[in-house]
Amino acid sequence: MTMEAEIRLAGPADLAAVEEIVGAAYTPWIEIIGMRPMPLEGDYAALIEAGHVFVAGPAPARALIVLIPEDERLLVDNVAVRPELHGQGVGRRLLAFAEDRARALGKPGTRLITNERMTTNIALYERLGYRETGRELINGRSVVHMAKDLETPGGNG
Structure with a gap:
C-alpha cells in the first residue's frame, strides 16, 4: 500500500x-x-474533537499523528503506524507533516517524548534530526525528551 494519500484532520468517524x-x-x-506505553492511555475522542489528530491513508486510516x-x-x-506498514516511510512522512505544520503555526521546532526502551524509535528520531534534551520519570516510565529545530525560510535556524 502506498501512502500517497493526503494527511488529513481526523473526524469522529475515524475514532475506531x-x-x-x-x-x-x-x-x-x-x-x-x-x-502500557503512554499513548495507550490517550483519550482519542477528546483529541480528535480538539483538532489534534491527523490521519494518513484512505479510510480506514492507516497511520496517525x-x-x-x-x-x-x-x-x-x-506517531502510530499500522505494523504491516512499518519500514515504508509512513512515520517519516508524518513527522515531515508535523514539521510543515509547525512552520505554518510559526513554531521554531517540534518536540516529542518517547520511552527510553523504545531504542528503535529513538534511533529514527535521531536520524531525522531530533536531539535528546533530557530524561525524566513520568508515571513510572523512564522517558527521553527530544526536540528538532526547524530551518526557517531565509534563516539558518
Whole structure:
C-alpha cells in the first residue's frame, strides 16, 4: 500500500481506526517497557474533537499523528503506524507533516517524548534530526525528551 494519500484532520468517524492503530502500534511495547506505553492511555475522542489528530491513508486510516501546539514548539504527542506498514516511510512522512505544520503555526521546532526502551524509535528520531534534551520519570516510565529545530525560510535556524 502506498501512502500517497493526503494527511488529513481526523473526524469522529475515524475514532475506531485511530484506537485500533494505536493499539496495534503500542501493545507490542508493553513487554519491552514493562507497562502500557503512554499513548495507550490517550483519550482519542477528546483529541480528535480538539483538532489534534491527523490521519494518513484512505479510510480506514492507516497511520496517525497527534500534534499539540505549545507556546514554544509543536508537540508530537504520538506517531502510530499500522505494523504491516512499518519500514515504508509512513512515520517519516508524518513527522515531515508535523514539521510543515509547525512552520505554518510559526513554531521554531517540534518536540516529542518517547520511552527510553523504545531504542528503535529513538534511533529514527535521531536520524531525522531530533536531539535528546533530557530524561525524566513520568508515571513510572523512564522517558527521553527530544526536540528538532526547524530551518526557517531565509534563516539558518
